[in-house]
Amino acid sequence: MKIVFANSAWVSAAERLILRGGSWRSVRLRVRYGLVIHPQAGPVLIDTGYTPQAISGDHRGKALRLYGAVLKPQLNASEQMLPLLARFGLTPQDVSTVIVTHFHADHVSGLSLFPNARFIASDAAWSRLKVRTAWQNLHHGVFTELFPADFETRLDGLSAKQQIASRGAIPGGADLFGDGSVVAVDLPGHADGQFGLLFPDIERPLLYAVDVQWLVAALLKKRTPGFPASLLAEDFAAIEPTSDMLRRFAAAGGEVMFCHDPVPTPYDLDAGGE
Template identity: 50%
Template sequence: MIPVFANSATVRTRESFVLRGGRRAPVALQVRFGLLEHPTVGPVLIDTGYTHETVAGPRSAALRTYARILRPRLHDAGQPAAVLARRGIGPEDVAAVILTHFHADHVSGLRQFPNARVFACDRTFARIAARGTLGNLRHGIFPELLPDDIATRLTGFSTLPRAQADVPKALTAVADLFGDGHVLTVDLPGHAEGHVGLLFPRLDTPLLYACDTQWMLSALDPGRAPGWPARLIADDPDAGMATTRAVAAFRAAGGQVMLCHDPDPAPYDMEPAP
């Protein structure tokens, strides 16, 4: 079972904002989401990327402001529905969505998949449900993007079997998502509340989808992680630096690492649509 990733949108920013020693020139960051075709569960998405729910239609003033500031450029061929359609999968066929965290560029399209079980950090979801609008905005979370029935569809990571795989000691594997050892959650604190990566330990070379640990793979290199202003938007900057070191150690030991926003093509990226 091999994951593949599509690019839902690009967001342009100055490279020096996301990479220490980077250029002042703009860089187009990708906004990936993943797809697994599990042999018994069915089609499974990893996040949803950016979708029209974030950038168009009825939205709160806060979400409209967010979209105006970041100005994501959606890729029609990279939208989840389009990617699934090319594989003969309809939105109603998606069996599950794994959320690495609750930021808008990861949950934007969640309402498009009404039958999907939602795997996520249940402790984080409980905090989201208990907080008011301003409290969630401080954490970069827009509950309006979440389905109205998410509480009944959510399967919390804490309720799943503990992962038994041999994981490098710098990382903490938490949950075995499907109970077969193929996809494990890995705690990656720092970027956001409940932020996790996904470890695929049974690939020929284990793959860690480290999601938003950094924006660029180059930032895993010593001394390249960004400082200000990137640290201002991290949930816990110091924990984020420890996570960066742990992910870098996994890569140095021979593992593969993918990030959501790295601008360069990655080995598990889908071929662009014709």
């Protein structure tokens, strides 16, 4: 099984907003998404990162335009999804599955590019999204214009997946492909329905923990950012228990990876992860 992560864009933030006790210096954060070549499921994407659809698309509402103007993501053209797929001899039509770890714009903005894919996501979170008003969804950081019109008909919900029990510091979760190779691990705190992906069978087990925190250093040094970063969390009180689970996993020899940490990992395309 091949696992590679690409950086769709750079976003700058003051260090003290992502690391408690940090300085006001600006830190360039990655916006990762992943590609898994699975022996049974075929080409599988992990989220989609930022795409032009979110940054400059004509269909964007006023709130999404404001969002882009405030965050100012700088798209990384060479690692957008189409060039990434082409490096592996693939097209969007070849992608069988897109795993949607949660519904924020930097994770769903490219879903419409994949007409043949099934979407693995939290069906419970999707049900809550559907009954909220547009304003309530914006409060949760969700821009509904980024979802394909047929998203629900292609949704493969987590609730239907077989559960794998935790084993000591190795967390359990939903078995996405029925072989135990990719496990969706519930990660409450940052966003409604957020889950990470555990790859337990590789030489050093990897847990892609998405947006539990921005920096691995903040996790391991227990420097979770406070106010005003806490305003961005769905359930700020849940972040520390979730972080503690990740620290136990790391202490047991596992590797934790976040979406936005700027430090290259062995799985990153620009660090030789191809």
